[in-house]
Amino acid sequence: MTTCSSSSSSSSSSSSLAKLWIVHGIVAGAAIAAAFGARAYLGRFRKFRSRVVGIIPARFASSRFQGKPLVQILGKPMIQRTWERAKLATTLDHIVVATDDEKIAECCRGFGADVIMTSESCRNGTERCNEALGKLEKKYDVVVNIQGDEPLIEPEIIDGIVKALQASPDAVFSTAVTSLKPEDAFDPNRVKCVVDNRGYAIYFSRGLVPSNKSGKVNPQFPYLLHLGIQSYDANFLKIYPELQPTPLQLEEDLEQLKVLENGYKMKVIKVDHEAHGVDAPEDVEKIETLMRVRNLS
Numbered sequence: 691m692t693t694c695s696s697s698s699s700s701s702s703s704s705s706s707l708a709k710l711w712i713v714h715g716i717v718a719g720a721a722i723a724a725a726f727g728a729r730a731y732l733g734r735f736r737k738f739r740s741r742v743v744g745i746i747p748a749r750f751a752s753s754r755f756q757g758k759p760l761v762q763i764l765g766k767p768m769i770q771r772t773w774e775r776a777k778l779a780t781t782l783d784h785i786v787v788a789t790d791d792e793k794i795a796e797c798c799r800g801f802g803a804d805v806i807m808t809s810e811s812c813r814n815g816t817e818r819c820n821e822a823l824g825k826l827e828k829k830y831d832v833v834v835n836i837q838g839d840e841p842l843i844e845p846e847i848i849d850g851i852v853k854a855l856q857a858s859p860d861a862v863f864s865t866a867v868t869s870l871k872p873e874d875a876f877d878p879n880r881v882k883c884v885v886d887n888r889g890y891a892i893y894f895s896r897g898l899v900p901s902n903k904s905g906k907v908n909p910q911f912p913y914l915l916h917l918g919i920q921s922y923d924a925n926f927l928k929i930y931p932e933l934q935p936t937p938l939q940l941e942e943d944l945e946q947l948k949v950l951e952n953g954y955k956m957k958v959i960k961v962d963h964e965a966h967g968v969d970a971p972e973d974v975e976k977i978e979t980l981m982r983v984r985n986l987s
Contacts, residue, residue, distance in 0.1 A: 771841035
């Protein structure tokens with residue numbers, strides 16, 4: 691009886707093990723096939739997400755800094771400074787300013803920028819980019835949302851997020867982060883980001899994330915600061931306004947969270963860049979001082 695029982699148990703274990711290996715084999719085979727399929731797709735269609743437009747959304751009525759796009763920075767409007775930096779990016783086929791304000795539009799046309807007029811009902815820069823995309827004569831595969839209050843944006847960062855999206859067929863969105871300075875840890879205007887070990891976004895917050903039990907900054911932890919620039923797959927951008935606002939998006943007032951809460955993937959690249967956005971009038975003097983130091987006037 692003992693022998694019979696042992697044989698039956700051994701046979702059952704072997705059968706279970708065999709089934710387990712079969713399942714693993716199927717999963718592994720599917721993963722390999724998917725990888726080869728993606729590679730073949732990208733190899734066959736080398737122009738995957740190749741047509742890229744940069745859009746600088748700009749509005750006059752800002753609760754924190756009204757008329758911000760037109761503020762003078764060393765003799766030029768800030769929106770012009772941003773546009774000139776974006777023109778240096780090699781991945782952009784076209785750049786436009788999207789605005790709902792005629793004063794901004796007139797200013798931009800004055801220094802040579804193409805302008806698309808958008809409605810005042812746009813709730814954020816992403817929706818403004820979507821409306822502008824629909825009014826462009828040419829069709830584009832990727833849209834880069836270039837924050838108008840980043841007059842020192844590096845063109846290499848623009849190129850970096852475009853290439854990251856082009857290389858990630860499973861993502862519909864890409865953005866950039868850099869190292870967070872300890873003094874910015876609890877500044878709600880400095881958005882923090884957490885990513886997984888494959889470079890995809892997990893969460894964004896105005897608070898410090900991750901947070902520890904002490905409630906203090908851990909000087910040994912590599913916290914990440916989100917840079918405002920982001921790019922989208924054009925087809926995804928068209929459906930973005932149709933997605934209902936989500937609880938986390940509304941609580942944090944961060945549009946990126948609506949993307950994540952709806953289950954879409956967002957690719958994140960880390961860059962060596964100091965964020966120099968203009969969030970308040972007092973930031974203008976800081977930017978001007980830095981530009982003089984860098985001889986960028």
